[in-house]
Amino acid sequence: MKGRPTLAVVGATGAVGAVMLQILSQRADVWGEIRLIASPRSAGRKLSVRGEEVEVAALDEAAFDGVDVAMFDVPDDVSARWAPVAAAKGVVVVDNSAAFRMDPDVPLVVPEVNAHTVRNRPRGIVANPNCTTLSMIVALGALHAEYGLRELVVSSYQAVSGSGRAGIDTLREQLSLVAGTELGTGPGDVRRAVGDRTGPFPEPVALNVVPWAGSLREDGWSSEEMTVRDESRKILGLPQLPVAVTCVRVPVVTTHSMTVHARFQGEVTVDGAQEILATAPGVVLFDNPAAGEFPTPADAVGTDPTWVGRVRRTLDDPTALELFVCGDNLRKGAALNTAQIAELVAEELA
Amino acid sequence: MKGRPTLAVVGATGAVGAVMLQILSQRADVWGEIRLIASPRSAGRKLSVRGEEVEVAALDEAAFDGVDVAMFDVPDDVSARWAPVAAAKGVVVVDNSAAFRMDPDVPLVVPEVNAHTVRNRPRGIVANPNCTTLSMIVALGALHAEYGLRELVVSSYQAVSGSGRAGIDTLREQLSLVAGTELGTGPGDVRRAVGDRTGPFPEPVALNVVPWAGSLREDGWSSEEMTVRDESRKILGLPQLPVAVTCVRVPVVTTHSMTVHARFQGEVTVDGAQEILATAPGVVLFDNPAAGEFPTPADAVGTDPTWVGRVRRTLDDPTALELFVCGDNLRKGAALNTAQIAELVAEELA
Ligand SMILES: NC(=O)c1ccc[n+]([C@@H]2O[C@H](COP(=O)([O-])OP(=O)(O)OC[C@H]3O[C@@H](n4cnc5c(N)ncnc54)[C@H](OP(=O)(O)O)[C@@H]3O)[C@@H](O)[C@H]2O)c1
Ligand SMILES: NC(=O)c1ccc[n+]([C@@H]2O[C@H](COP(=O)([O-])OP(=O)(O)OC[C@H]3O[C@@H](n4cnc5c(N)ncnc54)[C@H](OP(=O)(O)O)[C@@H]3O)[C@@H](O)[C@H]2O)c1
Numbered sequence: 001m002k003g004r005p006t007l008a009v010v011g012a013t014g015a016v017g018a019v020m021l022q023i024l025s026q027r028a029d030v031w032g033e034i035r036l037i038a039s040p041r042s043a044g045r046k047l048s049v050r051g052e053e054v055e056v057a058a059l060d061e062a063a064f065d066g067v068d069v070a071m072f073d074v075p076d077d078v079s080a081r082w083a084p085v086a087a088a089k090g091v092v093v094v095d096n097s098a099a100f101r102m103d104p105d106v107p108l109v110v111p112e113v114n115a116h117t118v119r120n121r122p123r124g125i126v127a128n129p130n131c132t133t134l135s136m137i138v139a140l141g142a143l144h145a146e147y148g149l150r151e152l153v154v155s156s157y158q159a160v161s162g163s164g165r166a167g168i169d170t171l172r173e174q175l176s177l178v179a180g181t182e183l184g185t186g187p188g189d190v191r192r193a194v195g196d197r198t199g200p201f202p203e204p205v206a207l208n209v210v211p212w213a214g215s216l217r218e219d220g221w222s223s224e225e226m227t228v229r230d231e232s233r234k235i236l237g238l239p240q241l242p243v244a245v246t247c248v249r250v251p252v253v254t255t256h257s258m259t260v261h262a263r264f265q266g267e268v269t270v271d272g273a274q275e276i277l278a279t280a281p282g283v284v285l286f287d288n289p290a291a292g293e294f295p296t297p298a299d300a301v302g303t304d305p306t307w308v309g310r311v312r313r314t315l316d317d318p319t320a321l322e323l324f325v326c327g328d329n330l331r332k333g334a335a336l337n338t339a340q341i342a343e344l345v346a347e348e349l350a
Numbered sequence: 351m352k353g354r355p356t357l358a359v360v361g362a363t364g365a366v367g368a369v370m371l372q373i374l375s376q377r378a379d380v381w382g383e384i385r386l387i388a389s390p391r392s393a394g395r396k397l398s399v400r401g402e403e404v405e406v407a408a409l410d411e412a413a414f415d416g417v418d419v420a421m422f423d424v425p426d427d428v429s430a431r432w433a434p435v436a437a438a439k440g441v442v443v444v445d446n447s448a449a450f451r452m453d454p455d456v457p458l459v460v461p462e463v464n465a466h467t468v469r470n471r472p473r474g475i476v477a478n479p480n481c482t483t484l485s486m487i488v489a490l491g492a493l494h495a496e497y498g499l500r501e502l503v504v505s506s507y508q509a510v511s512g513s514g515r516a517g518i519d520t521l522r523e524q525l526s527l528v529a530g531t532e533l534g535t536g537p538g539d540v541r542r543a544v545g546d547r548t549g550p551f552p553e554p555v556a557l558n559v560v561p562w563a564g565s566l567r568e569d570g571w572s573s574e575e576m577t578v579r580d581e582s583r584k585i586l587g588l589p590q591l592p593v594a595v596t597c598v599r600v601p602v603v604t605t606h607s608m609t610v611h612a613r614f615q616g617e618v619t620v621d622g623a624q625e626i627l628a629t630a631p632g633v634v635l636f637d638n639p640a641a642g643e644f645p646t647p648a649d650a651v652g653t654d655p656t657w658v659g660r661v662r663r664t665l666d667d668p669t670a671l672e673l674f675v676c677g678d679n680l681r682k683g684a685a686l687n688t689a690q691i692a693e694l695v696a697e698e699l700a
Pocket of ligand 2: 360361362363364365366367387388389390391392409422423424425426428446447448479480481511512513514515679680683684
């Protein structure tokens, strides 16, 4: 290829799309033309990327003429329909929806963990993992490379922006209803105050935690819990890894947190684990409780890496570690990882 | 003994004391005289219990004259000093502080789980467990009795009232600062808005989750995490039980929640576990995700039982279950359990 590749951002007007345009502006030298695409509703709007105003085009087949790489940040059904159309025209698609993640002919890529899988894409499509998986997987990938994972038990503390703009607006509206009140001490008092203003969540999320994300799958599991299990196995290349997951929504705007109980093939040490994490690309070790240092969403939000702290060896099992992990679900959890995958493809095409 | 026993409530003016007076008022026929005791600061104040105004007495040795049972809802150091004084006068002390919980000569009692241990109290003192342990242990005790526990991995979602009145006030102040703003999306924006108004917590708790409770113990563990492990083992009578714990504070006023991964001696079934939980005293099974039923703090707050939902069999281990559990940390987590223990003693004395 001569010159820098042409990129299309499909879904440029969405929540993930907005963060993507910021990230692309910070990495100005990778791409030649950047084409912005959304639904016909947005055609003609102008958005700023790399300091220039770019007009949004409506999604159709012609929009992919001359495009080398297309990022899809659109709903599952839009990806399912249009990613194959773009791929058929020779475009490499990097898809952020759930449409292709578990397709055996589509690699599910986290560059720090399994970059090599990006080249094996028989359908011309590469998938980006779910934001909950992504908030922990870089740290786990680094530990797995050294120690060999045998089992995971994880619990999530998921931010409302995992449900997009609607999730953020819902929490903010509910907070306005409960701030300055004595709510939160009587049975049902928060529910009565919130009424039907629960937005995308099944229960009030202000002054509450909600053990549900996604839709109902078999045997009482939520789709989000199954996703974290299935995607972790695929990314780590451990199709039989035992993974127990409970997903819980918390009143945080952005940044998913997880507690992780990770069992390995042999004995581990805290010093060893801290050294691995301190030097792993894409990870920040923030782990000194004596100095008040442990990660929280308030630290990690708006930043690129996975923050890891509270590293402890399980007291009753010398082969296991306990961790607390935070990752911005809109950056590494979505736009940043997609951008990193697209850059791997751009290097390969160069 | 003739007539109903005399009860002293030491710490009647505190957060736990206030809930205790409500609970005592609902169980009006157990006690004869109820004497209210606090620091000299409160002597002469009048508080209402069983519909009567009772004057608060200052804590001294004479305050225990004629008392049969004394509940201590006071700081650890006050219990450590005064519980033995009361016991030496023949009073049975039920202590809600951490001062005696791990003393091998002091039973640690949850009436639904180990009521029989209350009679074996060589020091004349019975201890009430920590609120985080109590928010899950009734449900786990019921499952253990049937299946035999082999391992626990738990993560907490702890309410701010676990840090008393100061915790509640801190969350409410912080919520007033963040409600109606766009905070929660930029690095450090919540921290800057909250400033040093973090109260008893090491980090802002509004729009955040904080993986820390208590003080620093060895090897990076928090005292709260060690407490949950040590107390669960003692209450269940399983001194070698492997227990992995991570404690996290969340912006909820009252009611602690926990995710629990529990491994048992043999195969378990969801139907079997649900049946055990549905019939266990002190437990409410609220577990029908298809109908939107799973427990949240907004449901459990102000109620007596432990709420259990999201019961699933671990996909990769037929001997393990995943649960989500909620319990009011001021009721069953403190005052209610203390009242139940005191009633066991009252029956024995009768
Ligand atoms: N939020 C997260 O944390 C997160 C994390 C990882 C992955 N994801 C995934 O990323 C994708 C986008 O999520 P989001 O939160 O950014 O959603 P969003 O805010 O609702 O944005 C949706 C985008 O898709 C476009 N779109 C919708 N229907 C279209 C159509 N028929 N043709 C062309 N474009 C269409 C929209 O364009 P218009 O503005 O013109 O309607 C908009 O640009 C989803 O698959 C989501 O699951 C989200
Ligand atoms: N909050 C919870 O969720 C929870 C749960 C389980 C157990 N606990 C334990 O229960 C105990 C009480 O907690 P709390 O949250 O109710 O605390 P609190 O609100 O601070 O109340 C403390 C009580 O102790 C009294 N007191 C303090 N110093 C005293 C002294 N020198 N002599 C006599 N009385 C004294 C106070 O009386 P004055 O009003 O006169 O100062 C007040 O009645 C603590 O040990 C705590 O760890 C709390």
